[in-house]
Amino acid sequence: MALYSRVSGFVGLITLQNPPVNALSAAVRQGIVDMVERALGDPNVKSVVICGQNGNFCGGADIKEFGTNMSGPPLVPMIDAIEAANKPVVAAIEGSALGGGLELALGCHYRIAHSKARLGLPEVTLGLLPAAGGTQRLPRLVGVPAALNLITTGRHVTATQALQLGIVDQVTDHNAVDVAVKFSLSVAGQSLDARRISTYPCPLPSDSDALFEGVMQKVRQRAHGAIAPVACVQAVRAAATLPYSKGMEREQELMATLFTSGQARAQQYCFFAQRAVGRWRMPSGARWDTSKPRPVHKAAVIGLGTMGRGITVALAQTGLSVVAVETQEKQLMEAKQAVSGMLERGAKRHGVAPTLDRISYSQNIHAVAEVDLVIEAVFEDMALKTEVFQQLSAVCKPGTLLCTNTSALDVDKLASKMPNPELVVGMHFFAPAHVMKLLEVVYGPRSSPQAVATAMQLGKKMGKVSVAVGNCRGFVGNRMLMPYLQQAFFLLEEGATPELVDRALEEFGFPMGVFRMSDLSGLDVGWRVRKRDELVEPDMASGQSARIRQGSRYSPLGDLLCEQGRFGQKTGRGWYQYDKPGSRVARSDPWLHSFLVEYRARHGLVPRSIDQQEVLERCLYALINEGFRILEDGIAAGPEDIDVIYVFGYGWPKHRGGPMFYAGMVGLAKVLERLEHYQQAHPDVPYLQPCSLLRRLVASGSPPIHRWREAIKKRQSQL
Numbered sequence: 001m002a003l004y005s006r007v008s009g010f011v012g013l014i015t016l017q018n019p020p021v022n023a024l025s026a027a028v029r030q031g032i033v034d035m036v037e038r039a040l041g042d043p044n045v046k047s048v049v050i051c052g053q054n055g056n057f058c059g060g061a062d063i064k065e066f067g068t069n070m071s072g073p074p075l076v077p078m079i080d081a082i083e084a085a086n087k088p089v090v091a092a093i094e095g096s097a098l099g100g101g102l103e104l105a106l107g108c109h110y111r112i113a114h115s116k117a118r119l120g121l122p123e124v125t126l127g128l129l130p131a132a133g134g135t136q137r138l139p140r141l142v143g144v145p146a147a148l149n150l151i152t153t154g155r156h157v158t159a160t161q162a163l164q165l166g167i168v169d170q171v172t173d174h175n176a177v178d179v180a181v182k183f184s185l186s187v188a189g190q191s192l193d194a195r196r197i198s199t200y201p202c203p204l205p206s207d208s209d210a211l212f213e214g215v216m217q218k219v220r221q222r223a224h225g226a227i228a229p230v231a232c233v234q235a236v237r238a239a240a241t242l243p244y245s246k247g248m249e250r251e252q253e254l255m256a257t258l259f260t261s262g263q264a265r266a267q268q269y270c271f272f273a274q275r276a277v278g279r280w281r282m283p284s285g286a287r288w289d290t291s292k293p294r295p296v297h298k299a300a301v302i303g304l305g306t307m308g309r310g311i312t313v314a315l316a317q318t319g320l321s322v323v324a325v326e327t328q329e330k331q332l333m334e335a336k337q338a339v340s341g342m343l344e345r346g347a348k349r350h351g352v353a354p355t356l357d358r359i360s361y362s363q364n365i366h367a368v369a370e371v372d373l374v375i376e377a378v379f380e381d382m383a384l385k386t387e388v389f390q391q392l393s394a395v396c397k398p399g400t401l402l403c404t405n406t407s408a409l410d411v412d413k414l415a416s417k418m419p420n421p422e423l424v425v426g427m428h429f430f431a432p433a434h435v436m437k438l439l440e441v442v443y444g445p446r447s448s449p450q451a452v453a454t455a456m457q458l459g460k461k462m463g464k465v466s467v468a469v470g471n472c473r474g475f476v477g478n479r480m481l482m483p484y485l486q487q488a489f490f491l492l493e494e495g496a497t498p499e500l501v502d503r504a505l506e507e508f509g510f511p512m513g514v515f516r517m518s519d520l521s522g523l524d525v526g527w528r529v530r531k532r533d534e535l536v537e538p539d540m541a542s543g544q545s546a547r548i549r550q551g552s553r554y555s556p557l558g559d560l561l562c563e564q565g566r567f568g569q570k571t572g573r574g575w576y577q578y579d580k581p582g583s584r585v586a587r588s589d590p591w592l593h594s595f596l597v598e599y600r601a602r603h604g605l606v607p608r609s610i611d612q613q614e615v616l617e618r619c620l621y622a623l624i625n626e627g628f629r630i631l632e633d634g635i636a637a638g639p640e641d642i643d644v645i646y647v648f649g650y651g652w653p654k655h656r657g658g659p660m661f662y663a664g665m666v667g668l669a670k671v672l673e674r675l676e677h678y679q680q681a682h683p684d685v686p687y688l689q690p691c692s693l694l695r696r697l698v699a700s701g702s703p704p705i706h707r708w709r710e711a712i713k714k715r716q717s718q719l
């Protein structure tokens with residue numbers, strides 16, 4: 001709703017009231033319509049100020065309403081009526097003015113923002129476009145290039161940046177509502193003709209066709225198949241080429257297509273899923289709202305390889321004091337230089353001072369005696385990690401949280417060797433750790449709720465999307481990756497090429513297909529793991545029996561490439577070839593194709609034609625099947641946790657909502673039917689055996705994704 005009061009004698013103050021972000025629900029829109037009418041009809045009112053309750057202007061349209069039968073007054077005529085008012089209307093912007101919130105402000109005659117406010121049109125991130133006049137008013141106000149940038153990226157700007165762009169008229173450090181009230185009186189009675197943005201001509205650059213074509217090309221490249229960014233460019237182009245009323249028609253038309261699209265549903269699901277994972281719970285019953293995190297002021301990182309360096313940077317950028325420990329002198333010197341470089345570049349990008357003095361470096365583990373939390377990032381070796389943890393428990397003050405950045409080792413086994421296993425959790429960062437948004441917080445049966453709460457809170461402070469997951473081989477993300485990679489290898493054996501597989505996955509929306517991705521991360525990483533698992537057999541025979549390991553089908557293709565020293569980009573050769581080691585442009589490699597031909601012949605494999613549909617079904621459904629197993633095992637609390645992990649850590653396209661959401665969109669019965677089909681064709685591949693949770697969900701009529709947790713809980717309570 002909206003509150004109305006008269007302040008300073010002659011100012012009608014309208015306060016949006018819908019905690020926590022004053023989203024424009026039907027009740028709020030009705031309130032604004034009614035209160036604007038009241039203010040304009042009151043002869044004692046000379047000017048109007050619109051603000052939001054609790055220091056927050058407005059977070060935009062109420063996204064929760066989108067899936068419902070929307071009622072109440074529509075936004076466009078409401079904003080048009082404000083703009084047409086004959087008394088000055090001033091938006092007092094505190095907190096955020098986003099989406100419909102900024103569009104409301106653009107309908108006002110003046111905008112005054114608090115210096116800490118943030119503004120933006122993030123609709124594109126929800127699979128939409130700013131459809132309350134945003135695509136038509138913003139380019140008229142700030143010009144086409146700046147509007148295109150803001151609308152197609154959805155990025156937020158600070159109040160100062162908004163002032164520079166011309167979005168707001170004034171920025172203040174004082175109470176924005178008080179300043180706006182005073183200001184509105186100072187302009188009362190003046191002509192408003194020049195203040196109605198919809199009447200402005202749209203300033204056009206000289207070669208606007210070239211501009212739009214260039215932007216469209218870039219946007220399509222970045223979008224990986226998402227339709228909203230493309231529609232945003234089309235809508236802004238309408239602002240540049242059509243009169244306002246026609247441009248508005250185009251905006252509405254484009255919005256109608258997006259609004260009902262599966263992509264918008266997927267992206268809005270991601271918005272709520274990202275928030276839902278913060279409300280974590282453990283199988284023990286411990287939960288986010290009953291577990292108090294410990295304060296962390298000082299942290300340590302042990303081991304300054306690639307991961308340790310990234311984690312050090314991320315901690316320092318969060319404002320923590322960091323002790324960075326590396327026992328090898330040469331490695332320490334290199335790390336110091338690399339960390340300083342990363343901090344300096346980051347600071348330059350954000351226009352702030354680098355935080356180099358927050359880090360102290362040491363070769364001695366005793367330097368961590370006073371820290372509140374340690375993140376160990378030494379080589380992936382259980383014996384080494386155990387030794388480091390034992391040293392840490394002897395050196396650290398009582399209660400220090402001990403976190404391991406392992407990506408694969410058993411966190412509980414590590415904890416079991418410690419005198420205080422309740423203080424041990426996994427913090428699985430993704431490379432580069434100062435850039436990637438995802439953090440898996442891994443708890444074992446002994447981890448205390450306080451330890452989990454502390455790691456989750458620290459992750460949030462570091463700007464990560466933190467997801468609490470149970471302890472198992474590969475946790476959630478890497479565990480699901482195994483069947484995905486395995487299917488990709490099998491497809492090569494059966495007749496596909498890396499190019500075909502990658503093209504299918506990239507057209508689906510992944511920024512990189514599985515083979516280009518393995519070349520980037522290094523083929524030797526998986527090779528080491530497979531060797532440790534005793535899967536690699538150096539002296540390889542031929543025939544089918546040579547491709548069975550531990551009773552299941554196995555493809556040694558990756559091992560054979562590694563034996564040739566083909567580790568991917570870093571060696572200039574992998575599944576593709578590169579101009580030189582370290583170069584990034586993957587080119588098709590005739591050697592690899594001949595190698596595949598020779599390999600298939602040696603093993604009696606008759607190549608067949610494989611289409612993109614099969615690539616997608618086998619790679620993605622095998623991965624999804626493992627996701628259902630993870631849910632069944634209680635390793636992830638719900639499908640949202642898995643989806644957030646895949647969207648933020650593994651490049652799953654957001655406009656497809658994450659693997660579990662995608663399974664729901666495809667239809668669980670269809671996923672099951674295809675898995676059964678492939679399992680019959682490949683009975684020696686356990687990953688293709690449909691998970692019993694998937695079968696049960698299908699048997700119970702394939703409930704919508706928000707009801708899967710009930711099915712899982714019911715099952716777990718029966719066990």
Ligand SMILES: CCCCCCCCCCCCC[C@H](O)CC(=O)SCCNC(=O)CCNC(=O)[C@H](O)C(C)(C)COP(=O)(O)OP(=O)(O)OC[C@H]1O[C@@H](n2cnc3c(N)ncnc32)[C@H](O)[C@@H]1OP(=O)(O)O
Pocket residue numbers: 020021023059060061062063064075096098099100101103122123126128129130131132134255256259260272275276
């Ligand atoms: C045939 C069909 C024809 C169809 C025609 C269609 C016509 C429809 C016309 C509609 C016109 C709409 C036009 C408009 O342009 C569209 C929009 O405005 S879309 C919304 C744009 N806004 C956003 O994207 C902002 C989203 N919010 C945020 O970014 C952040 O929440 C924040 C505001 C920066 C605050 O961040 P935090 O302080 O960190 O808080 P949280 O993020 O944790 O949020 C707290 C709480 O609030 C919930 N929430 C936030 N924003 C909204 C919202 N806009 N609507 C509903 N709920 C919101 C959030 O989910 C949290 O709650 P929780 O999930 O934890 O319960």
